Each structure stands twice: as structure tokens, then as C-alpha cells.
Amino acid sequence: MTRFISALLALFALVLPLATQADPADIDAAARGVVRVVIIGSDGDEVFPISHGTGFAVSPTRIVTNAHVVREALQDDTLQIGVVPSEGDDATYARIVSVSPNNDLALIEITGSLRLPPLTLSGGPIGDSGEVSSVGYPRNVDQAQGLEIEDIFNSQPPVKSRGFISGTRPTRQFDSILHTAPIARGNSGGPLLDGCGRVIGVNSFGAESGSSEAEFYFAVSMKELIPFLNANGVPARVNELPCRSLSELDEAERARIEAEQDKARSDLAARSEEQREKRERAQLEAELEVQAERENAMLFTLLLLLVGTGAGVVAWQGWQKRQAAKVEDGATADPRDERKLMIGGSIAAVALIAALALWFTRPGLDAIDRKVDAAMAEDGDGNDTPGAKATASGALTCTLDVSRSRITGAPDETVEFGWQDDGCVNGRTQYGLASGEWSRVFVPDQDEAVSINYYDPATETFRTDRYLLGRNAMSAAREARGKYSPPSCDRANAAAELGDLQGAVTSLLPEAPNERLVYRCEVKE
Known part of the structure; x- marks a missing residue:
């Protein structure tokens, strides 16, 4: 039974899809552009915080937050909006660019010298599962740390919490994402991030629940945020690709390299076999060709020898008759015998020289190797290395x-x-x-x-x-x-x-x- 259960669990592990794990480094990178948005009142020269929420950069100077975070400043022009980054001491002020109460979105712009790294927005589809992270400045964490309300003017790293997507569902006013990454008062306007640190929503509110019930939270979805930014002329950084971890990428790269190496070995083996077959064909053709050339040379040598022998006989006969004429006193040599001697002797000499030249220049067995090498080099296959190519400069x-x-x-x-x-x-x-x-x-x-x-x-x-x-x-x-x-x-x-x-x-x-x-x-x- 134990073995059966273990095998069943292993089968489930293979069949069930795994949720994408958030990379802490990516969440930290996104947190660089997350700020505390503070509504500031004044009494003479004294300034004091009234409330605060969270926002995140969509350009070096523009920040997205919730409409309800800046509602008080919108209703009372004596109030100011402060922006406190996660690092450094260059807190500054911002002005309202646009507010959309219907989908709880607001866009503010930094008026000081502070510049922020913009977050990337996810343009891909949001599934009904997967790990997500909320990043922001929950007020209950400030209270637990014993921070005074004035301390919110000081830079503090945002709080990160993890949870899972529970689905997408429209509210009465706007499209939202339901998730379980905890948020509290002060988180409003902060980003909801996927495993690669890309924004998939703007945290807005939580569901009312008792202590015995699961807690769920709502974030304004990209279906609302991207059109809102487009309407306000913000060229947001949008990424529609699936989120992949570096370990997945490294594993895929190793598999790619192994596949290329296997293909290279297979191609080399096929090429070697092709070369072997080609060399065998060239060897056979060269042997037949050289054999034919040698036989032809020997045949012509024999013919030349026969011609030379015949011409020699004619020359010999002419020489004998001339000699006989010299023996007989007063006899005159026949001119025809002289011509036989000259012509026959010349032909015999030429035929003998040609026969010797043809015999000694007939192709030897080493000609087979030369013909094979020439045939292999015709297609450029001689010494090429498979896959080799010149370095580009x-x-x-x-x-x-x-x-x-x-x-x-x-x-x-x-x-x-x-x-x-x-x-x-x-x-x-x-x-x-x-x-x-x-x-x-x-x-x-x-x-x-x-x-x-x-x-x-x-x-x-x-x-x-x-x-x-x-x-x-x-x-x-x-x-x-x-x-x-x-x-x-x-x-x-x-x-x-x-x-x-x-x-x-x-x-x-x-x-x-x-x-x-x-x-x-x-x-x-």
C-alpha cells in the first residue's frame, strides 16, 4: 500500500502543472520603482502626513496609484502629494495628471528631480492560478514597527507578500484580479507582480472576512490599466511573453546544445558514410579507367613495335641490295633500294622510340590514387570541416x-x-x-x-x-x-x-x- 501511494503521488507530480515560482531578485528589482504616496497637510510652516498609500513608476517621472489614495488631495487643493522612494533621501512632491474613479486608477507626476526605474507591465493572459506578490507600504507594518506617522517621510523598503491568483472577475465597475497575496491599508495603489516581477494588477481593496474565513484581495487588472495609460500618453513597458526562470532557460540551453551536438555527430557520421561510398565509387572507376589506359598503351606499343619491325625489314632488304650492288664491280645501286633503306629505317626508328615512350609513360598504379583524390575534390569535399565558417568582423x-x-x-x-x-x-x-x-x-x-x-x-x-x-x-x-x-x-x-x-x-x-x-x-x- 505504501508503495502504491508513493507511486500515485509521483504520478500526480508529473501530471499536475506546477505554479510559477516568484524570483526574489525580480521582485526586489521591481520594488525599486515602488514608492510611498503621502497626502500632506500644512499648518503654517509645519507639514504633516494625513494618509498614505502606495504607487509604482510607469515612467521615470510618472506614477500609478489608486484614485482613492489621492481623493483627499483632489477634493482639497490645500493638500499636497508627497512621493517617498524606497531608497535615498530625495523625497519630493507630485501633481495629479489624471484620475479615473470608475476603475480606481490615478496617474501622478513627480515635480522634483527624483527619477525612478519604471516597472514592466505584463501584457499576456492571466490564468486562474500561479504565484503572485504584492508590494507596498501596509500601515499595520508601520504600526508594528513602532514608527511614528512622521516617519513615513523617511525612505523604507516596501513590504513584499506572496499569494496565488484565485481568478479574474469583474466587479460592478471594473475588471479585477482576485488573489491571496496579503495587503492592508497603505498597500492601495501598489503593484501585484508575477514571478518575473512584471505588473499584472494594481492592488485596490480586500474582501471583508472573519477570522475563520480565507482572505481575498482585489487588484485592478491590465484590461483597465493599459487603456488608462494609453489615454494619458504614457508609453508603458509591456511584455507579453511567458515568465521563465533562469534555471529553465539554462536547462533549455543545455538541451539545445546537446541537440546541436547530436545533430553534428549524426551529420558527421552521415557525411563520413557518404564520403566513404563516394571514395569507393571513385576507386572502382579509377581502377577501371587506369586499367583501360594501361591496356590501350600496351596495345599501341605492340602495334608500334609491329610497324617498326615491318619498316625495319624493308630497310634491311634495301640495305642488303645496296651492299650486293657494291660487290659487283661496275654495278649501279638501284635508287629504289636507297629509298627503302631511308624510309624504312626512319619509320622503324620513329616507331621504336614511340613504342618505348608509350611503354614507359603508361599509367602506373599510383595514378589510381591521383584520380580518386581529383574526383573527391571536384565537389569541394576534400578537406572541408563540417560546420566551419569564417568569423564575422x-x-x-x-x-x-x-x-x-x-x-x-x-x-x-x-x-x-x-x-x-x-x-x-x-x-x-x-x-x-x-x-x-x-x-x-x-x-x-x-x-x-x-x-x-x-x-x-x-x-x-x-x-x-x-x-x-x-x-x-x-x-x-x-x-x-x-x-x-x-x-x-x-x-x-x-x-x-x-x-x-x-x-x-x-x-x-x-x-x-x-x-x-x-x-x-x-x-x-
Whole structure:
């Protein structure tokens, strides 16, 4: 019975689909763009918070939240809206751009210098299951920490909670997602994220429940949010691809490489068999051809010898008659005998020389090998290596290979870049060589992400690993990057030197990237 139950459980594990697991690194990356939205009152020079909710960036300066979060500020123009980021001390103010009470959405815009990393929206279908995460600033957590209401002006990391989608269902006013990722007062306006950190909804309210009942929560769905952003001219980052983990991607890549290797071995075996059969046919044809050539040469040699012998006999007869004439005193030699001697002798000599030349120049057995090699080389099959191709240099155009990529944002479908065999671009060694890989590290001043570009000249594959870092981690990466400059191209071992220098940045990065983009490249025409 125990074995039966174990076997049954194993069968269920194979048959039942597994829920997509949230990647903590992706949730953390999304949390960088989540802010506390504070409604602020004033009394003279004193300002004080009245209420707060959550919002998230859909552009560097624009933030989505709930309409009910900013309702008080909309009704009372003496109130202000504050925005407090998760890191740093640059809290600022915002103004209302648009409010849609019917679907509980609002769009506000930062009026100060603060810039935020926008979150990516999920444009794919939402199923009836799967793990999700709520990110925001629940008020009960602030109270449990003993924070005073004034403390909400200070940066705090948002709270993350996990749950599952329980289905999609329209309310009386708007389309919503039902889920079990806990939210509380203060979470309103915060994002509901899928396993890749993409927004699938805007948390709005919870269902009333007693202590003995399961708790459910509602989020405004993408069917409401995307049209709302479009109507307000916000070019949101939308990703419609399925959420894949890096482990799934790595496993698929291993399977792809193994399949390519199996195919290469199969092609090589088939090619070898084809070459063997072709060589056997060429060998047989060459043997027959050489044998025929040798037999023809021997036959013509025999004919030449016969001709030469006949001509020699005629010449001999002419010589004998001339000699007989000399013996008889006073006799005159017959001119015809002289012609026989001259013509017969000439023909005999030529025939003998030709016979000897034909005999010694008849094809030998080594001619068989030469003919076989010539036949094998006719189709260009001589020494070609299967799968070999030249390394491309110069301006390259690379196209995104979605099947080999983990895409959490909205990347470019094509990229162009210049490549030289020594990693040199514009007089500087831009690509460093370390552990057999060509790579280039980008640490931008504005974008809150570090990118490492890899290029494999042998396969013409371009890859970008993107690490979505918080403010403090980005500051450390920028500081490390600022301490070195790429060496000039004429310096000895410049690529290896740059590879070592880039280690100062790569050593600060997480173990795995948040996004991996793989491109196939070709020379730009």
C-alpha cells in the first residue's frame, strides 16, 4: 500500500502543472520603482502626513496609484502629494495628471528631480492560478514597527507578500484580479507582480472576512490599466511573453546544445558514410579507367613495335641490295633500294622510340590514387570541416532570439554594434577577454541597471545580461567603474587587461542577472 501511494503521488507530480515560482531578485528589482504616496497637510510652516498609500513608476517621472489614495488631495487643493522612494533621501512632491474613479486608477507626476526605474507591465493572459506578490507600504507594518506617522517621510523598503491568483472577475465597475497575496491599508495603489516581477494588477481593496474565513484581495487588472495609460500618453513597458526562470532557460540551453551536438555527430557520421561510398565509387572507376589506359598503351606499343619491325625489314632488304650492288664491280645501286633503306629505317626508328615512350609513360598504379583524390575534390569535399565558417568582423546587426532569452522588460528586437577580432572599437579596447569570453560592462549614469554584453565570434552570438540594482548597489558599481579606463588598442594584452579591470564591477553584481537577452548576428550590409 505504501508503495502504491508513493507511486500515485509521483504520478500526480508529473501530471499536475506546477505554479510559477516568484524570483526574489525580480521582485526586489521591481520594488525599486515602488514608492510611498503621502497626502500632506500644512499648518503654517509645519507639514504633516494625513494618509498614505502606495504607487509604482510607469515612467521615470510618472506614477500609478489608486484614485482613492489621492481623493483627499483632489477634493482639497490645500493638500499636497508627497512621493517617498524606497531608497535615498530625495523625497519630493507630485501633481495629479489624471484620475479615473470608475476603475480606481490615478496617474501622478513627480515635480522634483527624483527619477525612478519604471516597472514592466505584463501584457499576456492571466490564468486562474500561479504565484503572485504584492508590494507596498501596509500601515499595520508601520504600526508594528513602532514608527511614528512622521516617519513615513523617511525612505523604507516596501513590504513584499506572496499569494496565488484565485481568478479574474469583474466587479460592478471594473475588471479585477482576485488573489491571496496579503495587503492592508497603505498597500492601495501598489503593484501585484508575477514571478518575473512584471505588473499584472494594481492592488485596490480586500474582501471583508472573519477570522475563520480565507482572505481575498482585489487588484485592478491590465484590461483597465493599459487603456488608462494609453489615454494619458504614457508609453508603458509591456511584455507579453511567458515568465521563465533562469534555471529553465539554462536547462533549455543545455538541451539545445546537446541537440546541436547530436545533430553534428549524426551529420558527421552521415557525411563520413557518404564520403566513404563516394571514395569507393571513385576507386572502382579509377581502377577501371587506369586499367583501360594501361591496356590501350600496351596495345599501341605492340602495334608500334609491329610497324617498326615491318619498316625495319624493308630497310634491311634495301640495305642488303645496296651492299650486293657494291660487290659487283661496275654495278649501279638501284635508287629504289636507297629509298627503302631511308624510309624504312626512319619509320622503324620513329616507331621504336614511340613504342618505348608509350611503354614507359603508361599509367602506373599510383595514378589510381591521383584520380580518386581529383574526383573527391571536384565537389569541394576534400578537406572541408563540417560546420566551419569564417568569423564575422565589422558592423553587425543582431536579432533577438526570444526562445533563448529571459525577458522581463521590453528590450530592443535588434541591436547593432561594431566588432573587431582584438575587441577594439573607436581606438579603445571595448571588449575585455577573461576566461575565454569577450565581454563589455556598461554602468550608465541614469538607468538603474548594469549590463554585461558578451560576444562569441565563433557562433556569432551576442548576449546581454542585465542586473537591476537598487540605488546603493548602483552607486557602488558606478564608483568601481569610475576607477578605470579602457586601455588603448596598441597596448600589449589590452583585451586581457580590460577583462581584469572589469572584474571590479562584476564582483559587485548578484550571482544571476534579472534579464538575459540572446541575439543572433550577421554582418551588416
